[in-house]
Amino acid sequence: MRAGLAGWAFAAPALLIIGVFFFVPVLGAFAVSLTDFDLYALADLHNLRFVGLGNYLELLHSRDFWRALGNTCYFVIAGVPLSIAASLGAALLINSRLTRLPALFRTVFFAPVVATLVAVALVWRYLLHTRYGLINWALGGLGLHPIDWLGDPHWALPAIILFAVWKNFGYNMIIFVAALQSIPADLYEAAHLDGANGWQTFRRVTLPLLRPTMLLVGVLTVAGYFQLFAEPYVMTEGGPLQSTTSVLYLMYEQGFKWWNLGLASAIAFLLFLIMLAVTALELRFSRQRESA
Amino acid sequence: MRAPLARTLIHLALVALAVVTLLPLVWMLSVSFMPQGEASAFPPPFLPHHPTAANYRLLFAADGAGRYLANSLWLAVLTTLCSLVFNSLAGFAFAKLRFAGREALLRTLLAALVIPSQVAMMPLFLMMKWLGFVNSYAGVVLPAAAGIFGVFLVRQYALSIPDELLEAARIDGAGELRIFVRIVLPVLRPILVTLAVLTFLGSWNDFLWPLIVLTDQSMYTLPVALATLSREHAQDNELMMAGAVLTVLPVLLLFLALQRYYIRGILIGSVKG
Amino acid sequence: MGREGEVIAKLLPQFQRLHPDIEVRVQQLPWNTAHQKLLTAFAGGATPDLCQLGNSWIPEFAALEALEPLETSVAGSSVVQSADYFPGIWQTNVVEGRLYGVPWYVDTRLLFYRRDLLAQAGFSSPPRTWNEWRQMLAAIKARVGPDRYSVLLPLNEFEPLLVLALQQPEPLLRDGGRFGNFESSGFHRALEFYTEAFTNGWAPPVENTQVPNAWEELGRGYYSFYISGPWSIGEFKRRLPPEQQASWMTAPMPGPDGPGASLAGGSSLVMFRRSHHKPEAWLLLEFLSSPATQRRFYALTGDLPPRRSTWEAPELADNVYARAFREQLEQVKPAPRVPQLERIVTEMRLVAERVVHGDLSIDQGTIELDRTVDAVLAKRRWMLAREAPR
Numbered sequence: 029m030r031a032g033l034a035g036w037a038f039a040a041p042a043l044l045i046i047g048v049f050f051f052v053p054v055l056g057a058f059a060v061s062l063t064d065f066d067l068y069a070l071a072d073l074h075n076l077r078f079v080g081l082g083n084y085l086e087l088l089h090s091r092d093f094w095r096a097l098g099n100t101c102y103f104v105i106a107g108v109p110l111s112i113a114a115s116l117g118a119a120l121l122i123n124s125r126l127t128r129l130p131a132l133f134r135t136v137f138f139a140p141v142v143a144t145l146v147a148v149a150l151v152w153r154y155l156l157h158t159r160y161g162l163i164n165w166a167l168g169g170l171g172l173h174p175i176d177w178l179g180d181p182h183w184a185l186p187a188i189i190l191f192a193v194w195k196n197f198g199y200n201m202i203i204f205v206a207a208l209q210s211i212p213a214d215l216y217e218a219a220h221l222d223g224a225n226g227w228q229t230f231r232r233v234t235l236p237l238l239r240p241t242m243l244l245v246g247v248l249t250v251a252g253y254f255q256l257f258a259e260p261y262v263m264t265e266g267g268p269l270q271s272t273t274s275v276l277y278l279m280y281e282q283g284f285k286w287w288n289l290g291l292a293s294a295i296a297f298l299l300f301l302i303m304l305a306v307t308a309l310e311l312r313f314s315r316q317r318e319s320a
Numbered sequence: 321m322r323a324p325l326a327r328t329l330i331h332l333a334l335v336a337l338a339v340v341t342l343l344p345l346v347w348m349l350s351v352s353f354m355p356q357g358e359a360s361a362f363p364p365p366f367l368p369h370h371p372t373a374a375n376y377r378l379l380f381a382a383d384g385a386g387r388y389l390a391n392s393l394w395l396a397v398l399t400t401l402c403s404l405v406f407n408s409l410a411g412f413a414f415a416k417l418r419f420a421g422r423e424a425l426l427r428t429l430l431a432a433l434v435i436p437s438q439v440a441m442m443p444l445f446l447m448m449k450w451l452g453f454v455n456s457y458a459g460v461v462l463p464a465a466a467g468i469f470g471v472f473l474v475r476q477y478a479l480s481i482p483d484e485l486l487e488a489a490r491i492d493g494a495g496e497l498r499i500f501v502r503i504v505l506p507v508l509r510p511i512l513v514t515l516a517v518l519t520f521l522g523s524w525n526d527f528l529w530p531l532i533v534l535t536d537q538s539m540y541t542l543p544v545a546l547a548t549l550s551r552e553h554a555q556d557n558e559l560m561m562a563g564a565v566l567t568v569l570p571v572l573l574l575f576l577a578l579q580r581y582y583i584r585g586i587l588i589g590s591v592k593g
Numbered sequence: 594m595g596r597e598g599e600v601i602a603k604l605l606p607q608f609q610r611l612h613p614d615i616e617v618r619v620q621q622l623p624w625n626t627a628h629q630k631l632l633t634a635f636a637g638g639a640t641p642d643l644c645q646l647g648n649s650w651i652p653e654f655a656a657l658e659a660l661e662p663l664e665t666s667v668a669g670s671s672v673v674q675s676a677d678y679f680p681g682i683w684q685t686n687v688v689e690g691r692l693y694g695v696p697w698y699v700d701t702r703l704l705f706y707r708r709d710l711l712a713q714a715g716f717s718s719p720p721r722t723w724n725e726w727r728q729m730l731a732a733i734k735a736r737v738g739p740d741r742y743s744v745l746l747p748l749n750e751f752e753p754l755l756v757l758a759l760q761q762p763e764p765l766l767r768d769g770g771r772f773g774n775f776e777s778s779g780f781h782r783a784l785e786f787y788t789e790a791f792t793n794g795w796a797p798p799v800e801n802t803q804v805p806n807a808w809e810e811l812g813r814g815y816y817s818f819y820i821s822g823p824w825s826i827g828e829f830k831r832r833l834p835p836e837q838q839a840s841w842m843t844a845p846m847p848g849p850d851g852p853g854a855s856l857a858g859g860s861s862l863v864m865f866r867r868s869h870h871k872p873e874a875w876l877l878l879e880f881l882s883s884p885a886t887q888r889r890f891y892a893l894t895g896d897l898p899p900r901r902s903t904w905e906a907p908e909l910a911d912n913v914y915a916r917a918f919r920e921q922l923e924q925v926k927p928a929p930r931v932p933q934l935e936r937i938v939t940e941m942r943l944v945a946e947r948v949v950h951g952d953l954s955i956d957q958g959t960i961e962l963d964r965t966v967d968a969v970l971a972k973r974r975w976m977l978a979r980e981a982p983r
Contacts, residue, residue: 034417046471049462050463053447060442071658071659126323144524146544147568148348152344157803203586203587251434267749276438280438357809535639
């Protein structure tokens with residue numbers, strides 16, 4: 029059938045590229061994760077050994093992996109709610125009937141999203157400097173003790189969380205604004221007539237209608253935050269004391285600093301499995317809440 | 321709450337948030353015009369005493385920023401062009417052309433969106449080595465020349481093309497390619513602009529893959545050069561800020577000009593099937 | 594890499610005059626990503642023709658069979674004469690009897706210190722033993738108070754601890770580099786001293802990225818001792834104001850019981866096996882190794898030459914700061930020469946950081962370090978066992 033052939037012909041180039049440059053490497057990564065591919069093997073393939081699930085077992089017993097996973101989870105658990113709250117807050121502010129120049133503010137809030145991550149991470153690295161940074165100077169102005177943001181293992185990850193929220197809140201804000209605008213105005217009118225104040229309206233009308241959007245935003249943000257890498261790479265090199273080493277950063281170190289490609293691929297797949305599980309949990313949790 | 325009070329509070333909050341949002345960017349710009357060493361002082365200076373363009377001159381003269389800028393630009397343009405061609409063809413096919421396995425294939429692609437791209441990076445690097453594309457534009461452009469998200473974006477938009485329009489053209493004897501170029505592309509124009517903006521921004525800001533596949537410094541893009549130089553020149557804040565401005569300014573300007581399309585892309589992309 | 598990468602452009606015009614038909618393109622790499630980048634280049638089949646390589650990396654790249662053996666070229670050369678080189682340094686380029694590089698400059702670490710601050714604390718000469726050094730560190734700290742320090746030991750650099758460890762009689766790895774030897778009393782002592790510096794407040798618990806400009810900070814008196822290499826001579830001369838030039842000086846490393854050893858470091862010039870321009874690369878290598886070019890190179894970088902003949906030149910013989918280096922170079926030890934060295938010293942640094950931070954006791958730290966290093970060396974043991982019946 030002509031249309032059928034045309035369909036394949038049109039889709040083929042994209043499918044070829046996606047297949048060759050994405051699916052094949054992914055399968056390859058899985059294969060490599062079952063071996064102890066390293067520098068020696070790079071020099072001579074005869075030095076390769078098949079280890080089956082050995083890499084995975086080694087990771088599950090590895091302090092470094094659990095620490096990286098812990099850091100990543102900390103980042104997700106603390107960062108996602110903060111980010112969503114900031115996005116929702118900004119969206120509510122912009123969407124309010126009383127706001128003038130909403131488009132201007134929307135542009136301003138979205139600017140960090142577009143700005144290149146490496147560049148702004150660098151800027152923040154200087155802002156967070158213990159002695160010469162603006163943030164500690166502001167803290168000092170408020171009468172607070174300066175914090176060794178990037179040097180103190182307890183504060184490094186919070187610093188990165190702060191940065192990530194700043195960088196990303198505009199993105200979800202857009203989604204929230206669109207969702208808010210799709211709430212029919214007469215619902216608000218009805219609530220107003222019933223004598224509900226702002227907060228009650230928010231809880232009873234806005235929030236429930238936002239639930240699907242919240243789920244969407246939640247899933248997207250969680251998935252994105254699990255892939256934390258560039259910030260530790262630029263700002264802290266995984267330190268101090270490996271407190272900002274995320275799972276992907278660990279993968280990068282193992283894979284591209286030490287060339288333990290087998291182990292690094294296993295890390296990537298483990299991360300993927302964990303993300304899959306978390307997403308599934310999120311979806312099931314939300315379905316249960318809806319039916320409740 | 322009374323309206324005027326509410327209005328004041330809301331605007332106060334908005335302005336405060338705007339200040340917090342813009343402060344790092346403005347500071348970045350300000351420091352880039354400071355002479356070397358001025359920013360490492362306490363209390364940290366906010367504005368330069370004697371603004372100077374020395375850092376920018378140094379970037380272009382000694383550090384080859386012109387080269388990096390050119391690389392970033394070229395790569396972004398090439399990637400965008402490829403992306404437009406391949407993704408539009410495939411997106412349209414998935415929306416309007418019936419072929420065997422279309423729906424199953426689409427579902428597989430969407431499911432694959434969950435896989436983080438970093439999983440593929442190391443074998444992809446080895447594959448590039450085998451193909452001889454390490455340290456070349458091809459190595460950076462090819463993996464991004466088509467993508468699941470791009471195909472999906474076009475597909476969603478193309479679903480709205482009236483079938484009758486296409487049928488009528490077919491009855492008139494036009495070939496599929498002709499239909500695509502003459503009828504479909506013009507209709508797709510808004511989403512193509514969105515795709516172009518998203519791809520350009522994505523390519524310009526891309527960091528990890530170019531870092532891995534480009535081994536020659538003369539091939540570096542701005543983000544890669546910035547990341548590499550920042551680790552070496554930990555002491556030259558002002559120079560690094562100039563580099564940061566150079567990296568961020570083009571995309572900010574592009575965004576300001578075309579934000580409508582960018583935002584639409586986000587909205588379509590997130591309201592997934 | 595580093596400063597050498599910046600400076601080589603100035604040496605090339607003369608080479609071009611001698612060989613107008615050879616075109617040389619220089620690629621600079623920052624030191625902290627150089628190791629990674631070179632491995633990536635090797636994996637990607639994109640290695641350069643001629644390369645500067647830290648001599649501690651030579652065993653690794655030799656194990657990868659990435660480097661071109663150079664004995665024949667050296668034997669046939671009138672410029673590169675092995676007898677003229679410091680033997681210990683020349684040996685760092687030999688792996689299993691084959692020569693893989695020609696030393697370009699030597700490097701070691703020793704003390705840069707503020708004479709005036711030391712004098713104010715009551716000491717007229719630099720420390721020769723660890724105990725003397727302890728006294729000085731404590732005295733200076735007592736004078737400067739809680740916000741300033743006596744010595745800079747960046748937590749993300751492994752070299753200071755490595756130097757202390759090399760000063761011990763016990764080696765860092767045992768059994769032919771098959772297992773870690775970090776539970777030895779020698780390494781214990783080194784780690785104890787290192788940790789002491791932090792718990793007593795002599796050293797700030799920071800990484801080198803948090804010290805925007807290490808040379809200027811010494812000038813500002815943020816600390817009085819700084820462990821660094823020959824390049825810092827030039828940096829101090831450039832960055833400190835003229836009135837401060839008389840206040841700083843170099844001194845050899847103090848050891849546990851007397852003047853101590855330091856790292857046998859430095860860079861070599863190596864050629865990669867996959868190069869298509871080996872004869873031309875060799876010509877450039879010869880040019881860079883000639884005593885005349887080495888003198889110019891020294892003048893530009895302050896990097897110390899590996900050839901005795903170059904040391905006799907007046908600019909070196911009369912350099913007061915270089916004297917400490919000449920003395921130190923008589924007492925240098927190489928780091929363990931295994932391909933996994935980079936990994937091992939990183940693990941050492943990570944454990945040290947945790948000990949300094951109080952997460953581990955010194956005993957726990959050494960046990961864990963041995964465990965980790967043994968695991969890192971597992972593949973090496975397997976490879977060695979495989980090659981054994983020969």
